[in-house]
Amino acid sequence: MKKFFSSVAVVIGVLLASPAGAQNASNPGLAFDAPWVRASAPGQKNGAGYVQIQNKGSQTDRLISATTANVGRVELHTIINENGVAKMRQVQGIEVPAGAGATLAPGGFHIMFMGLNAPFKAGEIVPVMLRFEKAGEVKVDFEIKPPTYNPAAAGQSAAHKH
Numbered sequence: 001m002k003k004f005f006s007s008v009a010v011v012i013g014v015l016l017a018s019p020a021g022a023q024n025a026s027n028p029g030l031a032f033d034a035p036w037v038r039a040s041a042p043g044q045k046n047g048a049g050y051v052q053i054q055n056k057g058s059q060t061d062r063l064i065s066a067t068t069a070n071v072g073r074v075e076l077h078t079i080i081n082e083n084g085v086a087k088m089r090q091v092q093g094i095e096v097p098a099g100a101g102a103t104l105a106p107g108g109f110h111i112m113f114m115g116l117n118a119p120f121k122a123g124e125i126v127p128v129m130l131r132f133e134k135a136g137e138v139k140v141d142f143e144i145k146p147p148t149y150n151p152a153a154a155g156q157s158a159a160h161k162h
């Protein structure tokens with residue numbers, strides 16, 4: 001497995017020295033837990049990214065777009081239930097309320113990678129630039145998980161003792 005610079009670049013800026021009104025000043029309140037995408041099935045051209053975004057700041061922020069290399073187009077999606085059928089819908093943004101955050105997870109909000117130039121391979125990293133209304137651009141590395149990965153089941157394997 002290749003080693004990448006896996007940590008999100010954190011700007012330990014001296015805030016007092018920052019020029020007033022800097023547009024993409026790092027929001028010290030945003031944190032990103034367990035960003036991941038599922039490895040591509042053979043022939044699969046699209047993929048979805050998930051992450052838990054925490055907002056420990058005092059202002060509600062909003063994820064407005066995402067970009068990455070080697071993918072034709074990246075959109076923000078949610079899943080709606082229409083007459084019992086789950087369908088993906090593009091959204092213009094995902095609210096990240098102060099003191100709470102936003103959950104991007106299977107069955108709900110996700111980052112949609114459309115038109116992969118190369119399949120996502122388990123163990124590798126997809127570096128994604130997330131753009132927020134207030135925090136500006138933040139680079140987050142999404143870990144590619146095996147096709148069988150199921151975060152909802154994580155931690156349940158040890159619960160089979162009766």
Ligand SMILES: [Cu+2]
Nearest residue numbers: 077088110112
């Ligand atoms: Cu989607």
